[in-house]
Amino acid sequence: MTILAGVIGDPIGHSRSPRLHGHWLRRYGIDGQYVPLHVRPADLEATLRLLPRIGFAGINVTLPHKEAVFALADTVTDRARSVEAANTLSFRDGGIHADNTDGIGFIASLRQGAPGWPADRPAVVLGAGGAARGIVAALLDAGVPHVRIANRTAARAEALAARFPAAEAIAWDATPAALADCGLLVNTTSLGMAGQPPLEIALDDLAPEAVVTDIVYAPLVTDLLARAAARGNPTVDGLGMLLHQAAPGFAAWFGATPEVDDALRRAVLG
Structure with a gap:
């Protein structure tokens, strides 16, 4: 059957x-x-x-x-x-x-695509939907000391951060400054997906060894990943x-x- x-x-x-x-x-x-x-x-x-x-x-x-x-x-x-x-x-x-x-899939992909990623530093997660929830939990379980969550609707970021003692909500426009000491930037929003508006986040303060990953996989190389790679950051696409x-x-x-x-x-x- x-x-x-x-x-x-x-x-x-x-x-x-x-x-x-x-x-x-x-x-x-x-x-x-x-x-x-x-x-x-x-x-x-x-x-x-x-x-x-x-x-x-x-x-x-x-x-x-x-x-x-x-x-x-x-x-x-x-x-x-x-x-x-x-x-x-x-x-x-x-x-x-x-x-x-989502969480176990994300961590497995990250470890496969960027072995040795700096998990001892804070992470910044963009978005506060269902995928972000699993990813934040998995990052903290994997030993990331602190997760900063930015969402265009601030209340959703605050609600998600409230679930985890080691997470905090930050304003969407505060994201560039929050990248300065982080080891990982994760986009869980639909921004940058084919047919959606672009994700416009400045990466100027991101450390060169910080990993940038996007759970969007259509296109496989989003504008975020292309900009990160162009400045020398390791990247992991969303397909993994x-x-x-x-x-x-x-x-x-x-x-x-x-x-x-x-x-x-x-x-x-x-």
């Missing part, structure tokens, strides 16, 4: 997840299908109730639904509960089980996080633990 899974978002056309899971399905010879589903916020709950009834084993969740699906889940993992956001849902035992693999965060969901739905390797990266880039 064909196993069904997919990814939901609004928009969803940019997602590389179908290529990613399609590669793994072919590689491991699994009878499965993974499909993109454009779901608007008003239709989210009805969609989540429908999918298991038509045979879906689970779904990935992208913008803007990560916080909303957490609230609709019947059971949640500790790492999803710690940030009140989810990116991976499994439908089993008549309920919705929510997990958040996508690849690593996908593995737990694939294992849960399709019953095989997949490998994240160069062949997968080439397949997803197409």
Whole structure:
């Protein structure tokens, strides 16, 4: 019997997840299908109730639904509960089980793309949505001493920072000055994504050894990454996080633990 899974978002056309899971399905010879589903916020709950009834084993969740699906889940993992956001849902035992693999995917990508990154310095995170929640928690778990969170809507940054003793909210326009002693700059916003406004953050005060990473992967090299690389900073694109965060969901739905390797990266880039 064909196993069904997919990814939901609004928009969803940019997602590389179908290529990613399609590669793994072919590689491991699994009878499965993974499909993109454009779901608007008003239709989210009805969609989540429908999918298991038509045979879906689970779904990935992208913008803007990560916080909303957490609230609709019947059971949640500790790492999803710690940030009140989810990116991976499994439908089993008549309920919705929510997990958040953003953080572990981000750290795995960072360690692979920038081994030896200065984790003993503060980090600056741009954005305060569902992905930012998982990333802030993962950075602190990895030993980063302090995380500064900047968001265009200040209240959201303040709410996220309040969840962690070692995090603080900073004003959006204070970001350039906050980079002076940091070892990592992370963009979790949609700014810089194809079809979205650019991310206009000055990097003049960033130390040359500080790593710059962007969870946007369409385009693969965002303007932020290009500007950072031009001044000599190490950079990590957003594709690695996508690849690593996908593995737990694939294992849960399709019953095989997949490998994240160069062949997968080439397949997803197409």
